[in-house]
Amino acid sequence: MIDFVGKRKFFILLSLLLVITSLIFVFTKGFNLGVDFAGGTEFVISSDKEVSINEIRNILSSIKSDYATAKIAKLKNLNVENSKLFQYSVVLKESLSGSTALKENLINSMKEKFSEKNIKINFLEFNDVSGYAAEEIKSYAWYAVIISLVLLLAYITLRFKFSFGVGAILALAHDIIITMGFYSIFNIEINVAAIAAFLTLAGYSLNDTIVVYDKIRENMKKLRGKKSIEEIVNTSINEVIVRSINTSFTTFLVVLPILIWGGKAIAPFAFGLAVGVVVGTYSSLYIASPIVIGWIKKTKVY
DSSP states (O other): OOOTGGGHHHHHHHHHHHHHHHHHHHHHTOOEEOHHHHOEEEEEEEESSOOOHHHHHHHHHHHOGGGGGOEEEEEOOOOSTTTTOEEEEEEESSOOTTOHHHHHHHHHHHHHHHHTTTOOEEEEEEEEEOHHHHHHHHHHHHHHHHHHHHHHHHHHHHHSOHHHHHHHHHHHHHHHHHHHHHHHHTTOEESHHHHHHHHHHHHHHHHHHHHHHHHHHHHHHHHBTTBOHHHHHHHHHHHHHHHHHHHHHHHHHHHHHHHHHSOTTTHHHHHHHHHHHHHHHHHIIIIIHHHHHHHHHHHTOO
């Protein structure tokens, strides 16, 4: 039997270190906000010849100097019928949603300048988000995360005890903060897809925590008076550890290929799940359960 509980102080310190490091990166480096949250213009172009990112940037800056700061990325072409076309994503800080003339000027100017190089381009997507709309989307997204955490606390409290609810919510907060830290460290774009990953992570982590809590509750009834709370929790974790690891491993095997080959659009979502699956499994075993031990020992009721 593995002694999970005996090493809980070490893992709590490790988690505190990871959380503090994540918060430092979040508040100092910040996030790479997508158009959804930062506002601006995002469009995707296809070309019949491969061009470098610097060439695209030079053309944009020749149209308007402010466009020199655009974020440009080459995309994987998943269109089998037009597999010889090359696709590129361009994100401008300036929103063109309020001016049809600016938008048409950008499109016509880019087509003209590319044609001078004997390159034909087409605009596949064009997405404008104003600053006000971006702030509104960002606010509603974080409200969704906070409301979800509150509802989860209520659910766990009703199903188990308040101490279990506190443990589950702290474990969820732990998972989300560390995952946010990874987004900041690796400069992964935060957009609506990333928020969807956070909410999916919350559900996944909670499911894993409930499996552990359900076994602890079952063993508390059977072993009350026979074993200490530490022994009961340790026995419970050992009884579900194989299931938790197998579930997490199979989920990770599905998410990893999506992250590697899925392309730019799905990358923020897949990255959050890939990190969250690992962190969520860890927190269910080493964070959520020790918090319950400390709370129950403090109240002396189990």
